[in-house]
Structures are given as structure tokens and as C-alpha cells.
Amino acid sequence: MENLKEKVAQLEDYIMKKCLWQFHSRAWDRKTQNENILKKATQLLCDEPVELETPADRCYWADALSLTEGFRSRYEWLTAMSKEDIKLLMQGLKERIDFVTITGSLNAELTDPRY
Amino acid sequence: MPYHEFECSKCIPERKKHAVVKGPGEDLTHALPLGYLNTIPGSISERGCAYCGAKHVIGTPMKDVIHLSHGPVGCTYDTWQTKRYTSDNDNFQLKYTFASDVKEKHIVFGAEKVLKQNIIEAFKAFPEIKRMTIYQTCATALIGDDVDAIADEVMEEMPDVDIFVCNSPGFAGPSQSGGHHKINIAWIKKKVGTVEPKITGDYVINYVGEYNIQGDQEVMIDYFNRMGVQVLSTFTGNGSYDDLRAMHGAHLNVLECARSAEYICNELKVKYGIPRLDIEGFGFEPLSASLRKIGLFFGIEDRAQTIIDEETARWKPELDWYKERLKGKKVCLWPGGSKLWHWANVLHEEMGVDIVSVYTKFGHQGDMEKGIARCEVGALAFDDPNELEGLEAMMTLKPDIIFTGKRPGEVAKKIRVPYLNAHAYHNGPYKGYEGWVRFARDIYNAIYSPIHQLSNLDISNDEISIGTGFQTAKMLSDVNLSDEVVSSATLRQYTGKYDSVSDLRKKTYPEFKK
Numbered sequence: 001m002e003n004l005k006e007k008v009a010q011l012e013d014y015i016m017k018k019c020l021w022q023f024h025s026r027a028w029d030r031k032t033q034n035e036n037i038l039k040k041a042t043q044l045l046c047d048e049p050v051e052l053e054t055p056a057d058r059c060y061w062a063d064a065l066s067l068t069e070g071f072r073s074r075y076e077w078l079t080a081m082s083k084e085d086i087k088l089l090m091q092g093l094k095e096r097i098d099f100v101t102i103t104g105s106l107n108a109e110l111t112d113p114r115y
Numbered sequence: 116m117p118y119h120e121f122e123c124s125k126c127i128p129e130r131k132k133h134a135v136v137k138g139p140g141e142d143l144t145h146a147l148p149l150g151y152l153n154t155i156p157g158s159i160s161e162r163g164c165a166y167c168g169a170k171h172v173i174g175t176p177m178k179d180v181i182h183l184s185h186g187p188v189g190c191t192y193d194t195w196q197t198k199r200y201t202s203d204n205d206n207f208q209l210k211y212t213f214a215s216d217v218k219e220k221h222i223v224f225g226a227e228k229v230l231k232q233n234i235i236e237a238f239k240a241f242p243e244i245k246r247m248t249i250y251q252t253c254a255t256a257l258i259g260d261d262v263d264a265i266a267d268e269v270m271e272e273m274p275d276v277d278i279f280v281c282n283s284p285g286f287a288g289p290s291q292s293g294g295h296h297k298i299n300i301a302w303i304k305k306k307v308g309t310v311e312p313k314i315t316g317d318y319v320i321n322y323v324g325e326y327n328i329q330g331d332q333e334v335m336i337d338y339f340n341r342m343g344v345q346v347l348s349t350f351t352g353n354g355s356y357d358d359l360r361a362m363h364g365a366h367l368n369v370l371e372c373a374r375s376a377e378y379i380c381n382e383l384k385v386k387y388g389i390p391r392l393d394i395e396g397f398g399f400e401p402l403s404a405s406l407r408k409i410g411l412f413f414g415i416e417d418r419a420q421t422i423i424d425e426e427t428a429r430w431k432p433e434l435d436w437y438k439e440r441l442k443g444k445k446v447c448l449w450p451g452g453s454k455l456w457h458w459a460n461v462l463h464e465e466m467g468v469d470i471v472s473v474y475t476k477f478g479h480q481g482d483m484e485k486g487i488a489r490c491e492v493g494a495l496a497f498d499d500p501n502e503l504e505g506l507e508a509m510m511t512l513k514p515d516i517i518f519t520g521k522r523p524g525e526v527a528k529k530i531r532v533p534y535l536n537a538h539a540y541h542n543g544p545y546k547g548y549e550g551w552v553r554f555a556r557d558i559y560n561a562i563y564s565p566i567h568q569l570s571n572l573d574i575s576n577d578e579i580s581i582g583t584g585f586q587t588a589k590m591l592s593d594v595n596l597s598d599e600v601v602s603s604a605t606l607r608q609y610t611g612k613y614d615s616v617s618d619l620r621k622k623t624y625p626e627f628k629k
């Protein structure tokens with residue numbers, strides 16, 4: 001478990017330092033972003049088909065692919081993981097990113113209903 | 116992540132929640148500075164007003180427009196030419212500034228008449244310009260002048276002109292950010308969708324939140340052109356008024372700024388279904404990832420990769436020459452808003468400097484989240500700084516250089532800390548691969564300038580040696596480097612031209628088959 005937590009922390013650090021998609025301006029935007037991009041990233045890491053039907057899908061996919069390329073180039077331990085373990089890892093990552101950017105965030109503007 | 120209380124601000128206890136130190140093992144849920152709140156009385160803020168944010172930051176980079184302030188001439192004059200948003204039409208919007216020149220008598224009797232006279236006079240003085248933006252100011256907002264009604268009257272009398280009214284007087288928000296918000300939302304509501312888009316390519320984008328500081332936009336447009344991507348509009352640097360009325364025709368919005376630029380993209384997504392990709396033009400790795408993402412979206416990632424490979428091969432050896440000499444230098448990254456997060460991590464990774472502090476004058480908590488997430492442990496992050504806090508931070512952190520605006524920059528110089536202009540740049544553009552090297556060169560020149568050998572002396576106390584000459588920048592920077600680095604055959608200093616933008620305007624681009 002500690003091992004998984006440590007791996008999640010490394011991936012979280014990468015996202016926080018290299019990505020912007022997790023920091024949209026409102027909680028509902030962040031929820032959609034986290035959900036779609038991390039879902040597609042999990043599919044890419046597990047060699048599963050990724051839905052590319054709509055322009056929005058293509059945006060999520062472009063961010064997800066960029067993310068997984070970054071993960072693979074930095075964290076060699078990813079290649080040794082089974083698909084089941086990757087799914088578990090990405091689920092832990094999603095929970096952590098949701099916490100840091102939405103549910104645990106101290107940003108008072110996240111729930112402002114108006115721009 | 117404990118809150119940080121400045122010694123100088125103990126008499127303003129509310130300030131404590133505007134500053135934090137990033138602690139080991141802590142994250143954004145432990146503490147986050149307050150942001151986008153009214154400045155606390157007694158704190159001499161470095162912020163601008165909402166009028167300035169609307170006109171000077173967002174509106175005026177639009178190039179083919181008469182930008183007229185309805186108010187006293189000081190509002191216009193004091194915001195004129197303080198930022199270098201150049202354009203490819205001989206900088207019309209920088210060369211001229213317009214005001215209705217409201218005086219005391221107009222406050223008593225109303226200023227609508229003088230406004231109308233000035234609008235007509237300005238159009239007659241520049242008959243080739245058919246577009247105008249009018250900016251409301253505090254005085255004319257308080258007396259209740261109906262600027263929209265006057266604009267409508269003029270458009271009826273002069274059917275070939277179009278006028279956009281920006282109702283963002285100085286008091287309309289805690290900082291310039293309130294003005295960014297007002298002008299952006301007003302543009303979307305009033306102007307987008309009123310001109311038919313001219314689509315000439317297969318892949319069409321709006322470039323949102325880019326202000327062409329010293330040519331940044333033109334550098335990025337060059338990459339997009341080389342990829343065969345049509346830039347329908349740029350909001351707003353080097354942007355054309357009518358192109359921006361046609362934003363609804365793009366396939367994709369690429370976004371570089373924050374907050375209210377995000378609102379534009381979100382509104383275009385809701386109203387017209389155009390998706391948004393966040394990109395970055397600063398630094399080799401973020402820029403490469405951004406070009407690749409745009410390429411992926413359109414299915415032309417091979418074209419992006421060609422540019423990435425060419426530009427990296429050309430400029431990386433020059434960036435690395437500076438990185439070797441900047442490693443470990445301490446930086447206070449104190450810009451207005453978005454550069455705090457655009458630069459925090461990539462400066463550390465690609466130039467080797469340590470960011471010891473970040474601040475934002477007008478950013479929101481979202482900007483702080485991104486900035487703190489991207490800087491290293493130990494950095495001091497604070498919101499809406501005042502001059503004394505800036506001085507205290509420099510005295511305690513002892514940075515080798517700060518990146519900030521020219522007002523706090525001049526303060527830094529007085530205590531012998533070199534500064535680079537983060538808003539308007541010193542020798543930009545700083546975007547693009549070459550631009551990033553130009554930034555590294557400016558940092559190097561600022562830190563190692565021989566002038567510090569003289570300026571750091573106190574002639575009332577220090578002994579002044581008259582028998583020795585100055586050390587050059589290279590003598591100073593290379594003193595602790597290995598022979599391998601000093602005599603490297605691959606690393607080299609910047610070899611670009613003084614003007615890296617003008618040649619881009621003469622370039623022709625290949626036509627791509629779909």
C-alpha cells in the first residue's frame with residue numbers, strides 16, 4: 001500500500017508541475033477535466049481503445065496522451081506493472097487529484113456560480 | 116504550509132492570510148493565500164485599477180482600432196505606452212492614444228456631447244481606421260454618461276464604422292483583473308458572431324490570452340503557419356477587431372492566459388461548441404508539448420514534431436550555455452498574473468535557477484494554486500504585495516535577480532538587486548525556442564553585469580580600488596565552471612539577431628494538402 005501511495009505521489013507531482021488541465025476555474029470544470037483526461041490516460045496506459053468521437057474527446061485525448069508519454073519517459077516502474085495494477089494506481093491518482101484540486105481545495109472561487 | 120507574517124505588516128494583521136511558505140510534505144489543501152480581494156486599507160498596493168486592466172492590458176493590443184478613453188486625459192496618458200504590445204501595422208495602437216478630455220465643467224453639465232465630438236474627430240483624423248473601442252472611466256461612470264447611446268448615435272450617422280463600448284471604470288473591481296473580466300465578457304456578448312468568419316484552412320484556431328509582447332504572438336503564429344494551422348483570431352495581441360468578431364468560426368480555442376481568458380473559451384464552448392486546449396509558449400518542454408497537443412487534436416502531429424526537432428536542434432545548445440552559468444541562482448518571480456505559473460517550474464528545470472518566491476499582483480487563488488504547485492519546497496508565495504513586503508522579502512531571501520514590473524523593479528535596483536521586466540520584457544520576445552534563449556541571455560546579462568562591481572560599493576564607507584579594472588561578465592560567470600563546460604564545442608552563447616521578429620513578417624509558408 002505504501003508503495004502505491006509513493007507511486008501516486010510521483011505521478012501527482014508530475015501533473016502539478018507539468019500540466020494545467022487540472023486547474024480550470026470552477027469545481028464543475030475541474031471534475032469534468034479530471035474525469036475525462038485521467039480515464040483516457042488509464043485506457044492509453046492499458047492499451048485499451050479510446051473514444052475520439054467529439055472535438056471535446058480529442059482535446060481530452062491530446063492532454064491524456066501527453067500525460068502518459070511524460071509518465072512513461074520518467075517512471076520506468078510503470079512498464080513493469082500489470083494492467084490491473086495500473087488501473088488501481090490510476091484510480092488512486094484520480095482520487096488524489098480530485099482531493100487536491102476540488103474537494104480539499106481552499107480556492108474560494110471554485111463554487112462561485114457566476115464568472 | 117504555514118501562513119507567513121511580514122514584520123512590516125504586523126500592523127495590518129489581515130495581510131497574514133495573503134502569504135504562505137511552501138513546506139515539505141505539504142500540499143495546496145494545507146494553506147492557500149487569499150486572492151482577488153479588495154486591497155486592505157494601509158497596504159500600499161502595486162495593483163492597477165479595473166479601467167487600466169480593461170484598456171491597457173486587454174483592449175489596446177487590438178491593432179486596427181482607435182482606443183478612446185472617456186474621461187480625464189490623465190487616465191489615458193498614464194496608461195499609454197507602458198507595455199510593449201507591438202503589431203504588424205506599424206504599431207498604430209501604440210503610437211496614438213485618445214481621450215475625450217473630460218474636465219470639471221463636464222462633471223457638472225455632463226460629458227456626452229464632448230464624447231460624441233471626440234469620436235467623430237478621431238475617425239476623421241484617421242480615416243483608414245473604421246473601428247473604435249470606448250473605455251468608461253471612474254468620473255464619467257459616476258456622472259452616469261450613457262456611452263452606449265452615444266456610440267449607437269455615431270454608428271447610425273457613420274454606417275461604415277463599428278464601436279465597442281467597454282464599461283469598466285477604475286472602481287469596478289479589486290484590481291486590474293476586474294477589468295480583464297469585464298472587457299472579455301462584454302466582447303463575447305456584444306461582438307462575437309457579428310462578422311462571418313473567413314475560413315482559408317483545414318485546421319482553424321483562435322489564439323486566446325496572447326498579447327504580443329515584443330512579438331510573442333508573431334513567433335507563435337510562425338509555428339502555427341508552419342503546421343498549416345489557420346489562426347482565425349488572436350485575443351488580443353496583434354489581433355484585428357473584425358477577426359475577433361468572427362471567433363465563433365474556429366475548430367479549437369488554444370488558451371495561454373488565465374481567469375477571464377478562460378471565461379472567453381468557456382463561453383465559446385457553451386455557445387458554439389468549440390473545445391479548449393491550454394497551451395504554453397514559454398520553455399522548450401512546455402512549448403513542444405503544446406505544439407504536439409495541437410497537432411494531435413488535428414491529426415497533424417508529424418508537422419508539429421518537425422518544428423520541435425528543428426527548433427530544439429537549433430537553440431538547445433545556446434540555452435544550455437546559459438543554464439551552466441545560471442544554475443543555483445536565486446530568483447524572486449514576481450509578475451502580475453499568469454507568468455508566475457508559466458515560468459515557476461520551467462525556469463528551474465531548463466535554466467537551473469531556484470525560485471525562492473512567487474507573488475501575484477492581481478491573480479486569483481487559482482493562479483496561486485498553479486504557481487505554488489509548480490515551485491519547489493521553501494518558496495514564499497504572496498498575494499497583492501506592498502512595497503515594504505517586497506523589500507523585506509528581498510532582504511531576507513537575498514535573491515540574485517527578480518522578475519517583475521518596472522515599478523517594483525526600480526525599488527529592487529535601489530537595494531542593488533537586478534531585475535528583469537516580466538511584463539514588457541527587456542530584450543524579448545521571450546516566447547518560442549529562440550525567445551526562451553533571449554530570456555536566458557537577459558538573465559545572464561543582468562546577474563553578471565560588471566556594473567554591480569561599482570553599484571554595490573558604498574562610496575561613503577568602502578575602499579575604492581583605482582588600480583584594478585573591472586571583471587567581465589564571462590570572467591565572473593565562468594570562474595567555477597569545469598574546463599569541459601568552458602571549452603565545450605557544442606555549447607554557445609545566443610547567436611540570433613537583435614530583431615528576431617521583423618523577418619517573420621516576410622516569410623512565406625508551404626500549402627499543405629489535406
